Amino acid sequence: MRRLPLTLLAASLLLATGIASAATPTTIPATAVKTAERLRDKAMHDDTGYRIVESLTTEVGPRMAGSDADQRARDWAVAKFKALGYDKVYTEAVTYPLWERRSEHAAIVGPFAQPLVLSALGYSPGTPKGGLTAQVVKFDSLDALKAADPASVKGKIVYIGYRMQRAKDGHDYGMGSAVRTAGPPIAAAKGAAGYLLRSAGTDAHDRIAHTGVTGFRDPAKAIPAAALSNLDADQLERVLAYGKPVTLKLDLDCGVVGEYTGANVIGEITGRKHPDQVVAIGGHLDSWDPGTGAIDDGAGVAIAMAAGKLIRDLPQRPDRTIRVIAFANEEMGLWGGRAYADKHAGEVAKFQLGTESDFGAGPVWRMSASVKPEARKAIAQIAKVLAPIGVTYDAKKPGGGGSDLSQMHGKGMAALSLTQDGTHYFDWHHTANDTLDKIDPKELAQNVAVYAAFSYMAAQADGDFGSAPGAFANDGAGE
Amino acid sequence: MRRLPLTLLAASLLLATGIASAATPTTIPATAVKTAERLRDKAMHDDTGYRIVESLTTEVGPRMAGSDADQRARDWAVAKFKALGYDKVYTEAVTYPLWERRSEHAAIVGPFAQPLVLSALGYSPGTPKGGLTAQVVKFDSLDALKAADPASVKGKIVYIGYRMQRAKDGHDYGMGSAVRTAGPPIAAAKGAAGYLLRSAGTDAHDRIAHTGVTGFRDPAKAIPAAALSNLDADQLERVLAYGKPVTLKLDLDCGVVGEYTGANVIGEITGRKHPDQVVAIGGHLDSWDPGTGAIDDGAGVAIAMAAGKLIRDLPQRPDRTIRVIAFANEEMGLWGGRAYADKHAGEVAKFQLGTESDFGAGPVWRMSASVKPEARKAIAQIAKVLAPIGVTYDAKKPGGGGSDLSQMHGKGMAALSLTQDGTHYFDWHHTANDTLDKIDPKELAQNVAVYAAFSYMAAQADGDFGSAPGAFANDGAGE
Numbered sequence: 001m002r003r004l005p006l007t008l009l010a011a012s013l014l015l016a017t018g019i020a021s022a023a024t025p026t027t028i029p030a031t032a033v034k035t036a037e038r039l040r041d042k043a044m045h046d047d048t049g050y051r052i053v054e055s056l057t058t059e060v061g062p063r064m065a066g067s068d069a070d071q072r073a074r075d076w077a078v079a080k081f082k083a084l085g086y087d088k089v090y091t092e093a094v095t096y097p098l099w100e101r102r103s104e105h106a107a108i109v110g111p112f113a114q115p116l117v118l119s120a121l122g123y124s125p126g127t128p129k130g131g132l133t134a135q136v137v138k139f140d141s142l143d144a145l146k147a148a149d150p151a152s153v154k155g156k157i158v159y160i161g162y163r164m165q166r167a168k169d170g171h172d173y174g175m176g177s178a179v180r181t182a183g184p185p186i187a188a189a190k191g192a193a194g195y196l197l198r199s200a201g202t203d204a205h206d207r208i209a210h211t212g213v214t215g216f217r218d219p220a221k222a223i224p225a226a227a228l229s230n231l232d233a234d235q236l237e238r239v240l241a242y243g244k245p246v247t248l249k250l251d252l253d254c255g256v257v258g259e260y261t262g263a264n265v266i267g268e269i270t271g272r273k274h275p276d277q278v279v280a281i282g283g284h285l286d287s288w289d290p291g292t293g294a295i296d297d298g299a300g301v302a303i304a305m306a307a308g309k310l311i312r313d314l315p316q317r318p319d320r321t322i323r324v325i326a327f328a329n330e331e332m333g334l335w336g337g338r339a340y341a342d343k344h345a346g347e348v349a350k351f352q353l354g355t356e357s358d359f360g361a362g363p364v365w366r367m368s369a370s371v372k373p374e375a376r377k378a379i380a381q382i383a384k385v386l387a388p389i390g391v392t393y394d395a396k397k398p399g400g401g402g403s404d405l406s407q408m409h410g411k412g413m414a415a416l417s418l419t420q421d422g423t424h425y426f427d428w429h430h431t432a433n434d435t436l437d438k439i440d441p442k443e444l445a446q447n448v449a450v451y452a453a454f455s456y457m458a459a460q461a462d463g464d465f466g467s468a469p470g471a472f473a474n475d476g477a478g479e
Numbered sequence: 480m481r482r483l484p485l486t487l488l489a490a491s492l493l494l495a496t497g498i499a500s501a502a503t504p505t506t507i508p509a510t511a512v513k514t515a516e517r518l519r520d521k522a523m524h525d526d527t528g529y530r531i532v533e534s535l536t537t538e539v540g541p542r543m544a545g546s547d548a549d550q551r552a553r554d555w556a557v558a559k560f561k562a563l564g565y566d567k568v569y570t571e572a573v574t575y576p577l578w579e580r581r582s583e584h585a586a587i588v589g590p591f592a593q594p595l596v597l598s599a600l601g602y603s604p605g606t607p608k609g610g611l612t613a614q615v616v617k618f619d620s621l622d623a624l625k626a627a628d629p630a631s632v633k634g635k636i637v638y639i640g641y642r643m644q645r646a647k648d649g650h651d652y653g654m655g656s657a658v659r660t661a662g663p664p665i666a667a668a669k670g671a672a673g674y675l676l677r678s679a680g681t682d683a684h685d686r687i688a689h690t691g692v693t694g695f696r697d698p699a700k701a702i703p704a705a706a707l708s709n710l711d712a713d714q715l716e717r718v719l720a721y722g723k724p725v726t727l728k729l730d731l732d733c734g735v736v737g738e739y740t741g742a743n744v745i746g747e748i749t750g751r752k753h754p755d756q757v758v759a760i761g762g763h764l765d766s767w768d769p770g771t772g773a774i775d776d777g778a779g780v781a782i783a784m785a786a787g788k789l790i791r792d793l794p795q796r797p798d799r800t801i802r803v804i805a806f807a808n809e810e811m812g813l814w815g816g817r818a819y820a821d822k823h824a825g826e827v828a829k830f831q832l833g834t835e836s837d838f839g840a841g842p843v844w845r846m847s848a849s850v851k852p853e854a855r856k857a858i859a860q861i862a863k864v865l866a867p868i869g870v871t872y873d874a875k876k877p878g879g880g881g882s883d884l885s886q887m888h889g890k891g892m893a894a895l896s897l898t899q900d901g902t903h904y905f906d907w908h909h910t911a912n913d914t915l916d917k918i919d920p921k922e923l924a925q926n927v928a929v930y931a932a933f934s935y936m937a938a939q940a941d942g943d944f945g946s947a948p949g950a951f952a953n954d955g956a957g958e
Contacts, residue, residue, distance in 0.1 A: 058717045061593030069593070114540030114548070114771070117911065206685060207770065207911035231914050235771070238537045238915075291686065292593070292714070432596065432686040435710050436717075 026375040026463030028382070035460075036385050036453040039310055043449035044389065049306035050441040052080065053299055053361075057292040057436045064289040065329035066098040066260035073285050074265050077301070077326045081267030084309040086324070087317075088270060091263035092343060094328040096335040098260035099123055101289060102253040104226065109133060109247040112239050118196065118226040119290065119430075120254045121180060122213035122332045127194070127224045131251035132157070134193045138240055142179050145186055154191035157248050158183070159198075161237060163230075166202045169366075170359065170422035176200030181215035184225040188216070194250050195225040198233035202426040203433075207231040210430045211288050213332045224252050262286075262328040264336045267305070269312045271321035271459065278323040279458045280354030280413070281307060281451055284330035284337075284404060291434030295425060299439060299447070300357035300402075301326050307451035311459075318459035320352055327404040330358065331430075337404025341411050345469075348412040353458040353465045355416040356402025357447060360429075361439040362421035363390055364450045368397035370475040371414045372466025379416075379465075382454050389446055391418075400477035409472060414465035417477070418450055505854040505942030507861070514939075515864050515932040518789055522928035523868065528785035529920040531559065532778055532840075536771040536915045543768040544808035545577040545739035552764050553744050556780070556805045560746030563788040565803070566796075567749060570742035571822060573807040575814040577739035578602055580768060581732040583705065588612060588726040591718050597675065597705040598769065598909075599733045600659060601692035601811045606673070606703045610730035611636075613672045617719055621658050624665055633670035636727050637662070638677075640716060642709075645681045648845075649838065649901035655679030660694035663704040667695070673729050674704040677712035681905040682912075686710045689909045690767050692811045703731050741765075741807040743815045746784070748791045750800035750938065757802040758937045759833030759892070760786060760930055763809035763816075763883060770913030774904060778918060778926070779836035779881075780805050786930035790938075797938035799831055806883040809837065816883025820890050824948075827891040832937040832944045834895040835881025836926060839908075840918040841900035842869055843929045847876035849954045850893045851945025858895075858944075861933050868925055870897075879956035888951060893944035896956070897929055 028036075056076060063073040074091065081089040099122055106116040120126075137156045139145045145153075145160060160183055164176040177200055184195040199210035209229040216222040228236060240246055265285060271277060283300020287293020308324045327336030337356075344351075353371070367386060369379045376395070383393035400406050401415030409415040421443075428434045458465070466472075507515075535555060542552040553570065560568040578601055585595040599605075616635045618624045624632075624639060639662055643655040656679055663674045678689035688708040695701040707715060719725055744764060750756060762779020766772020783803045790801050806815030816835075823830075832850070846865060848858045855874070862872035879885050880894030888894040900922075907913045937944070945951075 054717070058714065059591045061591065061714075072592075112538045112540065113551075205912065205914075205916055207687070207914060208685075231912075231916060234916065235537065235540075235914075238533070433684065433710075435684075435686060435714075437684055437710060437713065 023374045024463060026378040026461050026465060028378050028457045028461050032457055032460035033381060033385060035314065036457045039456055040385060040389060040449045040453040043310055043452045044445050046310065046445060046448065047441060048309055049302045049444045049448040052302035052305050053294060053439060054436060055080065056298045056301065057294045061292045062289045063285065063287050063293060065096065065262060065286040065332055067289065070262050074263055077265035077285055080305065084305060085312050086267035086269060086308065088268040091265050093261050093263050094336050094339040095259060095261045096329050096332065097256045098258050099256050099332060100254060105251040107249050108239060109249050111242065111244050116232045117207050117209055117229045118232065119209035119211035120252045121211060121225045121227060123216050123222065123256065124214060124225040124252060125222050125255045127250050127252045131249045132194050132224060133247060133249045136246050136248050142183055145183060148190065150190040153187060155193050157194040157196060158187040158192045159196045159236065161198045161233060163198060164200055164202050164426060166423055168421055168423050169419060170425055173200065173426060180212050180227065184214045184223065185216055188221050188223045192223060194223055197227050199227045199230050201230060201429060201431065203230055206433060208431045208433055211290060212430045219256060224250055226250065226252060264328050264340055265326040267308065267324045269308050269322040270317060271319055272317040273319040275321050277320040277350050277352050279320060279352050279455045280323045280325060280405060280408065281455055282325035282327060282356045282405065283358055285326040286329050286331055288331055288430045290432040292436065293434055294436045295360040295434050295438050296429055297358045299361035299444060303357045303444065303447040303451050306448040307455055310452045311456050318456055320459040322455050322459060330404055334404055334407060337407040340404065341407035344408065345411040348408065349468050351408060351413040351467045353414050353416065354401055354405050354408060355399065355418055356405040357451065358403040359420045359422050360425040361444045361447065362425065363443045363446045364418045364420050365390055365392060366394055366419040367391050368394045368417045369399040370409065370472045370477055375463065375465040378461050382457050385453050385457065386450055389449055391450060398475040398477040409477060412467055412469045412471040414467045416454065502853045503942060505857040505940050505944060507857050507936045507940050511936055511939035512860060512864060514793065515936045518935055519864060519868060519928045519932040522789055522931045523924050525789065525924060525927065526920060527788055528781045528923045528927040531781035531784050532773060532918060533915060534559065535777045535780065536773045540771045541768045542766050542772060544575065544741060544765040544811055549741050553742055556744035556764055559784065563784060564791050565746035565748060565787065567747040570744050572740050572742050573815050573818040574738060574740045575808050575811065576735045577737050578735050578811060579733060584730040586728050587718060588728050590721065590723050595711045596686050596688055596708045597711065598688035598690035599731045600690060600704045600706060602695050602701065602735065603693060603704040603731060604701050604734045606729050606731045610728045611673050611703060612726060612728045615725050615727050621662055624662060627669065629669040632666065634672050636673040636675060637666040637671045638675045638715065640677045640712060642677060643679055643681050643905060645902055647900055647902050648898060649904055652679065652905060659691050659706065663693045663702065664695055667700050667702045671702060673702055676706050678706045678709050680709060680908060680910065682709060685912060687910045687912055690769060691909045698735060703729055705729065705731060743807050743819055744805040746787065746803045748787050748801040749796060750798055751796040752798040754800050756799040756829050756831050758799055758831050758934045759802045759804060759884060759887065760934055761804035761806060761835045761884065762837055764805040765808050765810055767810055767909045769911040771915065772913055773915045774839040774913050774917050775908055776837045778840035778923060782836045782923065782926040782930050785927040786934055789931045790935050797935055799938040801934050801938060809883055813883055813886060816886040819883065820886035823887065824890040827887065828947050830887060830892040830946045832893050832895065833880055833884050833887060834878065834897055835884040836930065837882040838899045838901050839904040840923045840926065841904065842922045842925045843897045843899050844869055844871060845873055845898040846870050847873045847896045848878040849888065849951045849956055854944040857940050861936050864932050864936065865929055868928055870929060877954040877956040888956060891946055891948045891950040893946045895933065
């Protein structure tokens with residue numbers, strides 16, 4: 001069970017007993033609510049968001065962190081912010097290890113020789129020249145691998161056959177991604193020669209592998225690691241079911257080749273009254289390489305950019321600044337989000353409220369928040385504006401701020417979670433099938449409506465949401 | 480409009496006027512009909528067919544004609560026929576040009592540099608070392624290419640953006656495959672440097688290319704030719720819509736490397752009374768290389784093998800021989816079917832009736848026949864046995880005999896067409912997604928029921944179906 005965060009516990013008690021807080025509650029002025037409703041309704045019929053993600057996925061396409069396309073993606077983001085009329089556009093450097101994928105092949109050597117479709121995982125080293133040939137040993141779960149005698153694993157290629165299930169909130173990615181990130185170092189520590197997983201993806205009929213990052217902490221102890229497509233995992237399991245030893249050959253040409261300095265790209269609609277106070281929204285600019293990064297996370301970048309643009313088009317600037325951040329290298333370990341939080345931790349009290357969109361392009365169906373108790377009324381006002389477009393307010397869950405902005409939330413930024421319908425997200429996530437056709441323009445517009453309306457209301461609020469150093473350290477959002 | 484075949488015209492007149500033919504009509508004895516009904520009902524609940532296709536796709540996997548897997552597929556077929564208890568198992572050599580695919584890459588060079596997913600087409604030559612870089616010129620149809628001024632095409636990469644539509648009978652593959660086979664030589668004759676098509680496939684959300692053969696007659700005049708995945712075709716068209724010249728780079732390492740001798744693999748259940756008279760059924764053993772050839776055409780091989788096996792399991796052998804043929808290299812130009820017809824043309828009158836399964840694993844929903852008028856009553860008897868499992872008899876359409884056996888039909892073999900539901904066939908056809916999961920075991924069992932019941936009735940018929948040299952030359956089946 002999730003621990004009940006202390007701040008929420010306090011809030012619940014206050015609500016339950018009806019005792020008013022001594023502090024002044026934060027509220028949204030009625031005129032701001034009206035403007036937010038108009039913003040929302042306009043956004044629902046506006047295609048700015050879709051045109052942005054179409055532009056990014058067409059003009060840049062795949063943009064793996066540190067690749068040739070990384071610079072082009074940043075140039076695109078700077079130009080797009082400017083074209084959309086943002087008041088201030090700038091970048092902040094982010095440095096990280098540069099991992100390259102050059103080629104990847106695999107095959108069953110015997111019995112039943114045949115090629116397998118896989119994708120090397122981020123930070124996987126390559127195999128020795130000529131490939132790695134070894135027997136495969138199968139486990140059904142990460143726990144089974146943890147419990148395994150190292151002698152049964154030593155020198156072999158570990159394969160974990162965990163099959164992810166679809167869910168609206170995508171919760172099974174918790175285990176799916178753990179198999180991908182935690183599994184390889186565990187196998188390496190037991191002396192495995194290589195690591196394969198059944199893709200952390202919910203598609204059942206596509207011969208396409210889901211890539212993603214591993215959790216190797218020490219490059220010297222890393223082993224070649226890759227994800228088989230779900231269909232190839234099915235095939236491998238059928239071959240294993242014959243009961244004979246199965247030998248695989250992995251031939252991965254990839255690895256860390258140095259360091260790279262990219263950047264978070266930031267656009268601002270400058271606040272009229274409190275320019276130094278910011279509502280922070282965003283997405284991440286990098287994508288994995290096999291697809292064009294439409295749902296992960298062109299959509300998030302587009303939703304935030306379009307929301308800011310719609311606020312910018314109002315007759316006057318909002319009271320506080322709307323800051324849209326296109327983060328660098330989320331995929332290989334929140335590098336952009338961590339660099340951002342490290343740089344801006346000291347200003348955390350200036351962050352009015354924040355959240356990032358990074359779960360595809362399905363409609364937002366749930367809102368939750370980590371804010372001070374005195375700001376719950378303002379959150380309820382936001383919820384009331386979002387309810388007509390399908391968003392339910394869950395007052396019991398914390399708000400984590402999304403992937404990169406979770407790092408600022410960790411420093412004490414008040415944050416929302418705006419949960420999208422991710423039923424099909426993991427069918428395409430981190431694959432060649434992450435392409436523009438997966439985005440429904442109307443669903444994307446609903447997201448822009450949500451972000452525009454909430455951001456504007458937060459910017460106009462009388463009072464704050466409780467951001468302060470370490471304010472939400474125990475809210476449970478990180479669990 | 481389809482020409483009305485002369486034999487059918489005669490049959491229609493006879494039926495219309497009620498005048499009995501002077502010749503004795505062919506009929507199926509009542510006991511044989513009863514046995515066929517029992518065979519049908521047993522087959523509907525029998526998994527022999529599914530187990531065969533599972534075995535082929537798992538133990539051999541992809542088996543492109545002339546590849547290392549070609550010999551293993553033939554070994555598998557010989558062993559499987561024997562394991563199923565066939566009375567006679569043998570091979571007949573088939574020789575054809577050996578085409579190899581080694582690697583294939585493509586990219587948009589500019590504007591908007593990014594990789595493209597494609598598949599080189601059968602008999603495509605490779606590009607020069609270092610790749611072929613040229614401007615792309617787009618046409619919407621084959622007719623538009625035919626009408627093009629050679630000056631507009633010379634030195635460029637021709638791209639045809641024809642989009643195939645789904646249909647139960649798959650009729651749009653007529654145009655889809657024409658773009659793939661007829662297009663490349665037309666482009667080459669106009670001086671094009673290369674040729675690309677939007678995949679001849681009906682999927683709209685898979686970044687996977689549909690390969691297939693080209694129609695180059697003269698290797699000296701061939702140019703590099705490949706199919707873009709539908710999603711990459713969408714992307715290329717979006718880039719072209721910016722109105723700037725678009726340059727592509729193709730890097731295909733493939734080509735004809737000599738000649739190869741494979742074989743048709745044949746299994747027989749020997750006829751008790753007329754061992755030299757045969758009912759011929761089958762599928763093709765080769766597959767394209769990206770998938771495991773489950774629907775194309777592991778299913779067909781399995782359906783025919785399982786049908787023969789069920790007939791073999793009857794208390795006594797049928798009157799005539801059931802001949803199951805697993806054809807060699809259908810994919811690159813009916814090489815197995817043509818070799819078979821050339822070798823056996825002189826015995827055509829001994830072929831009681833025949834047809835091949837090569838349209839996936841969907842249920843058979845329509846039967847049509849090219850037979851002599853006096854055999855229409857027997858065909859109606861077959862239709863009556865198949866009706867309860869969803870097969871409608873279309874007495875106006877000819878029966879073509881399927882892909883390879885169309886060649887024996889061309890020599891005069893009486894033939895059926897047993898049309899499967901191909902609504903989704905072209906979603907997966909010739910792609911990496913042609914895998915076992917696409918087969919519904921119950922639908923496959925229905926196919927086995929159809930083949931077992933019809934084959935048995937044809938084998939037991941009193942009289943023949945009209946096979947004779949040149950008998951059905953004008954029946955329109957080839958149109």
